[in-house]
Amino acid sequence: ILNVEQSPQSLHVQEGDSTNFTCSFPSSNFYALHWYRWETAKSPEALFVMTLNGDEKKKGRISATLNTKEGYSYLYIKGSQPEDSATYLCAFIDNYGQNFVFGPGTRLSVLP
Amino acid sequence: NAGVMQNPRHLVRRRGQEARLRCSPMKGHSHVYWYRQLPEEGLKFMVYLQKENIIDESGMPKERFSAEFPKEGPSILRIQQVVRGDSAAYFCASSAEQGGEAFFGQGTRLTVV
Numbered sequence: 001i002l003n004v005e006q007s008p009q010s011l012h013v014q015e016g017d018s019t020n021f022t023c024s025f026p027s028s029n030f031y032a033l034h035w036y037r038w039e040t041a042k043s044p045e046a047l048f049v050m051t052l053n054g055d056e057k058k059k060g061r062i063s064a065t066l067n068t069k070e071g072y073s074y075l076y077i078k079g080s081q082p083e084d085s086a087t088y089l090c091a092f093i094d095n096y097g098q099n100f101v102f103g104p105g106t107r108l109s110v111l112p
Numbered sequence: 113n114a115g116v117m118q119n120p121r122h123l124v125r126r127r128g129q130e131a132r133l134r135c136s137p138m139k140g141h142s143h144v145y146w147y148r149q150l151p152e153e154g155l156k157f158m159v160y161l162q163k164e165n166i167i168d169e170s171g172m173p174k175e176r177f178s179a180e181f182p183k184e185g186p187s188i189l190r191i192q193q194v195v196r197g198d199s200a201a202y203f204c205a206s207s208a209e210q211g212g213e214a215f216f217g218q219g220t221r222l223t224v225v
């Protein structure tokens with residue numbers, strides 16, 4: 001059973017604060033690591049698809065890094081806004097079945 | 113290009129009945145994934161299918177649950193003889209390639225009474 005962990009479980013920050021979360025995954029048989037954003041009452045939407053060790057991706061105020069050798073990825077949000085409030089999920093895809101194994105998510109609340 | 117369509121959005125079944133959940137992937141997508149979200153929990157993988165093939169069903173209970181993705185038509189997740197513990201939100205996602213970006217449907221909320 002593949003173990004994908006995320007920390008922290010939840011986070012409350014003030015508007016304007018920068019924050020980051022961690023996704024830990026198996027360091028062997030890596031194929032890809034995805035980040036998704038899941039707003040309440042909506043469906044998860046992809047933020048980043050990362051495949052190479054050392055990858056850094058950026059979309060607006062959100063960025064992510066990837067370390068496949070040690071099995072972790074960081075998601076950064078710069079200058080958090082209330083609309084960033086959501087659950088952020090990472091998903092690990094391995095070389096075998098290539099199904100997506102999701103972490104439990106980090107629930108972010110940005111207070112105005 | 114319509115997104116991933118799941119129906120019904122809400123389904124109520126009595127204990128012992130059958131539940132059939134449908135998922136139409138995005139056009140051109142041949143990879144379908146089913147997930148279950150229990151209350152206060154994250155997304156738990158159930159099954160990964162490609163057209164006419166089950167690739168990985170390691171997350172699906174051995175009994176009462178089955179899934180298919182026929183050559184024509186939507187993917188179906190079938191739960192026979194439902195029990196209260198089957199009450200959950202079931203999400204389907206599709207991708208164009210193995211390991212590619214997954215697009216999710218709105219989910220089907222199953223309630224067993």
